[in-house]
Amino acid sequence: MDHATINKDSVLYTLLKQLSPGHNSLECLTCGACTSRCTWFEGEGGPLPRQIIRMAALGLDEQLVNSHMLWDCLICNRCTQVCPMGICMDKIVAKARSLAIADEKIPEDLKQGIKNRMEVGDVNGLSKEEFVETVEWVSEEFADEINDPKAQIPHDQKGAKLLYLPNPRELGVNLLQLTAMAKLFYAIKEPWTMSARHSDVTNWGYFVGKDDITKKMALMVVEPAEELGIETLVLGECGHGYHVLKYLLEDIIGRKPKFEVVSMPELVVQYARKGILKFDPGVHPYKIAYHDPCNISRKSGGYDAPRQLLSMVCQGVVELTPNREDAICCGGGGGMLQDGNSTKKRMITGKPKADQIKAASLPHLATACLSCYRQIEELSAHYNLGIKIHTVAYLASESLIM
The missing domain is CATH 3.40.50 (Rossmann fold)
Structure with a gap:
């Protein structure tokens, strides 16, 4: 790719050169295999991952940022499955979204969610007081449902074995999901808790490609969890939350957390195999x-x-x-x-x-x-x-x- 048409003054080109093999668009063979797997291409004929890769490799930062393709990409990596060079589209798109010139293109709802998460610990802006009020109200409903007045949804309990980090929808439009998860924890019979300091599983820093924000949001989960002394962090049903907090966490924070990370389905399977559930x-x-x-x-x-x-x-x-x-x-x-x-x-x-x-x-x-x-x-x-x-x-x- 060392060619006269490449804009080597490009910030994106410089960032891509630093990526390891398999994450670098500069290795693209221009075969077009990625296009065959693109959901956008199947849906309406564009944008094409090949276009994103070529614009990134040529250092066409402004053209790529202004093309809207960055935010149309689902970063699902389905195209990566057929790439003969194993190029990871999500890494390339993340680097492009991280550019300063791309900031004004970030959807307003994402900007607000990130602001909420950084300020109060919840993407929907639920304050700690509102979190406690919501959890205590759902806890009362839960106790009535299972006919056990002592049953509760605990929060901020030091020494609990399990810490549950819900999808933010469980604290809003999907309260029944939270009640259902509480029922499973009740049957598991292990001490568990939630946390008002980091009330949901999301990390929207991952969506905007901002490493500093992604790390801060990850530490907003890790540090309070370690202070509570938990053994296992249990993730609510959230795709990107699982990927960030289980698959990428050590790379993001630069160390191994002092607890295990599992999803709710993984936890339930573990206790079912033990004969407890x-x-x-x-x-x-x-x-x-x-x-x-x-x-x-x-x-x-x-x-x-x-x-x-x-x-x-x-x-x-x-x-x-x-x-x-x-x-x-x-x-x-x-x-x-x-x-x-x-x-x-x-x-x-x-x-x-x-x-x-x-x-x-x-x-x-x-x-x-x-x-x-x-x-x-x-x-x-x-x-x-x-x-x-x-x-x-x-x-x-x-x-x-x-």
Whole structure:
């Protein structure tokens, strides 16, 4: 790529040269294989990952930033699966989004969410006082539901073995999800807690490619968790939260945390195998298709636990085609779902997933990410798919034998 047409004064070109092999667009062979896997290309013919890679490799910083392709990319890395050089699109897009000249292009909702998270610990702006009030109210409802006045959803309990970090939707529009998770913790019978200091699992610094913000947000989770003395950090059902806090965490903070990190489905499978949790699959007398969230499956290798748990709580798991590392993105990744103005675009990027679900002809589908859940729910309404969407852990709670 050492060619006269390259703008070697480009900030992006300099950043890319520092990346390790396999993460560097300068290794691109221009074969176009990436295009065949792009959800945007399948949906409407663009933008193409090949275009992003070539513009980055040539140092065309301003043209790339102003093309809107950076924020249309879902950073799902499906294109990486077929790249003969193994080029990681998410690394390239992250570097481009991190450019100072790209700051004004960051969607306003993402900017506000980052500001909220940095200031109060919650992307939706839920203050510590509001967090405590919400958790205590849900705790009362939970105690009534299981008919145990002593049952509670604890917060900020030092010495607890498990710390639960929910998806922010569990503290707002999906309060029933939080109640369901509390039911599973109740049955596990281990001391657990939540934290008012870092009340959700998200890290939107990852979406905007800002390493400093990503690290600060990660430490906002790690440091209070270590102060509480927990053994295991349990992640709510969130794709990018799983990828950042389980797969990337040590690289982000520069050390190993003093606790184990697992997702809620992984934790439930562990305790089911110990015989502590038992389920009645007759509660869900049907087979369920499983959607692989890109950040959990393709980008982090978390293929098995959700499938194992589903097999315990229903009549069987049906695989969509393709699946696992080749799975089709829901169409809402890369920060697009968090942009309130993205609905029209998401229905385009989600069409390949909608077509896949329609071809499966099953009335039930589960996923291990609440963002995928929301996107597929909207796809179902838009394309008249007529399916019922579930999260894996919620299904487990429904079929739990108390």
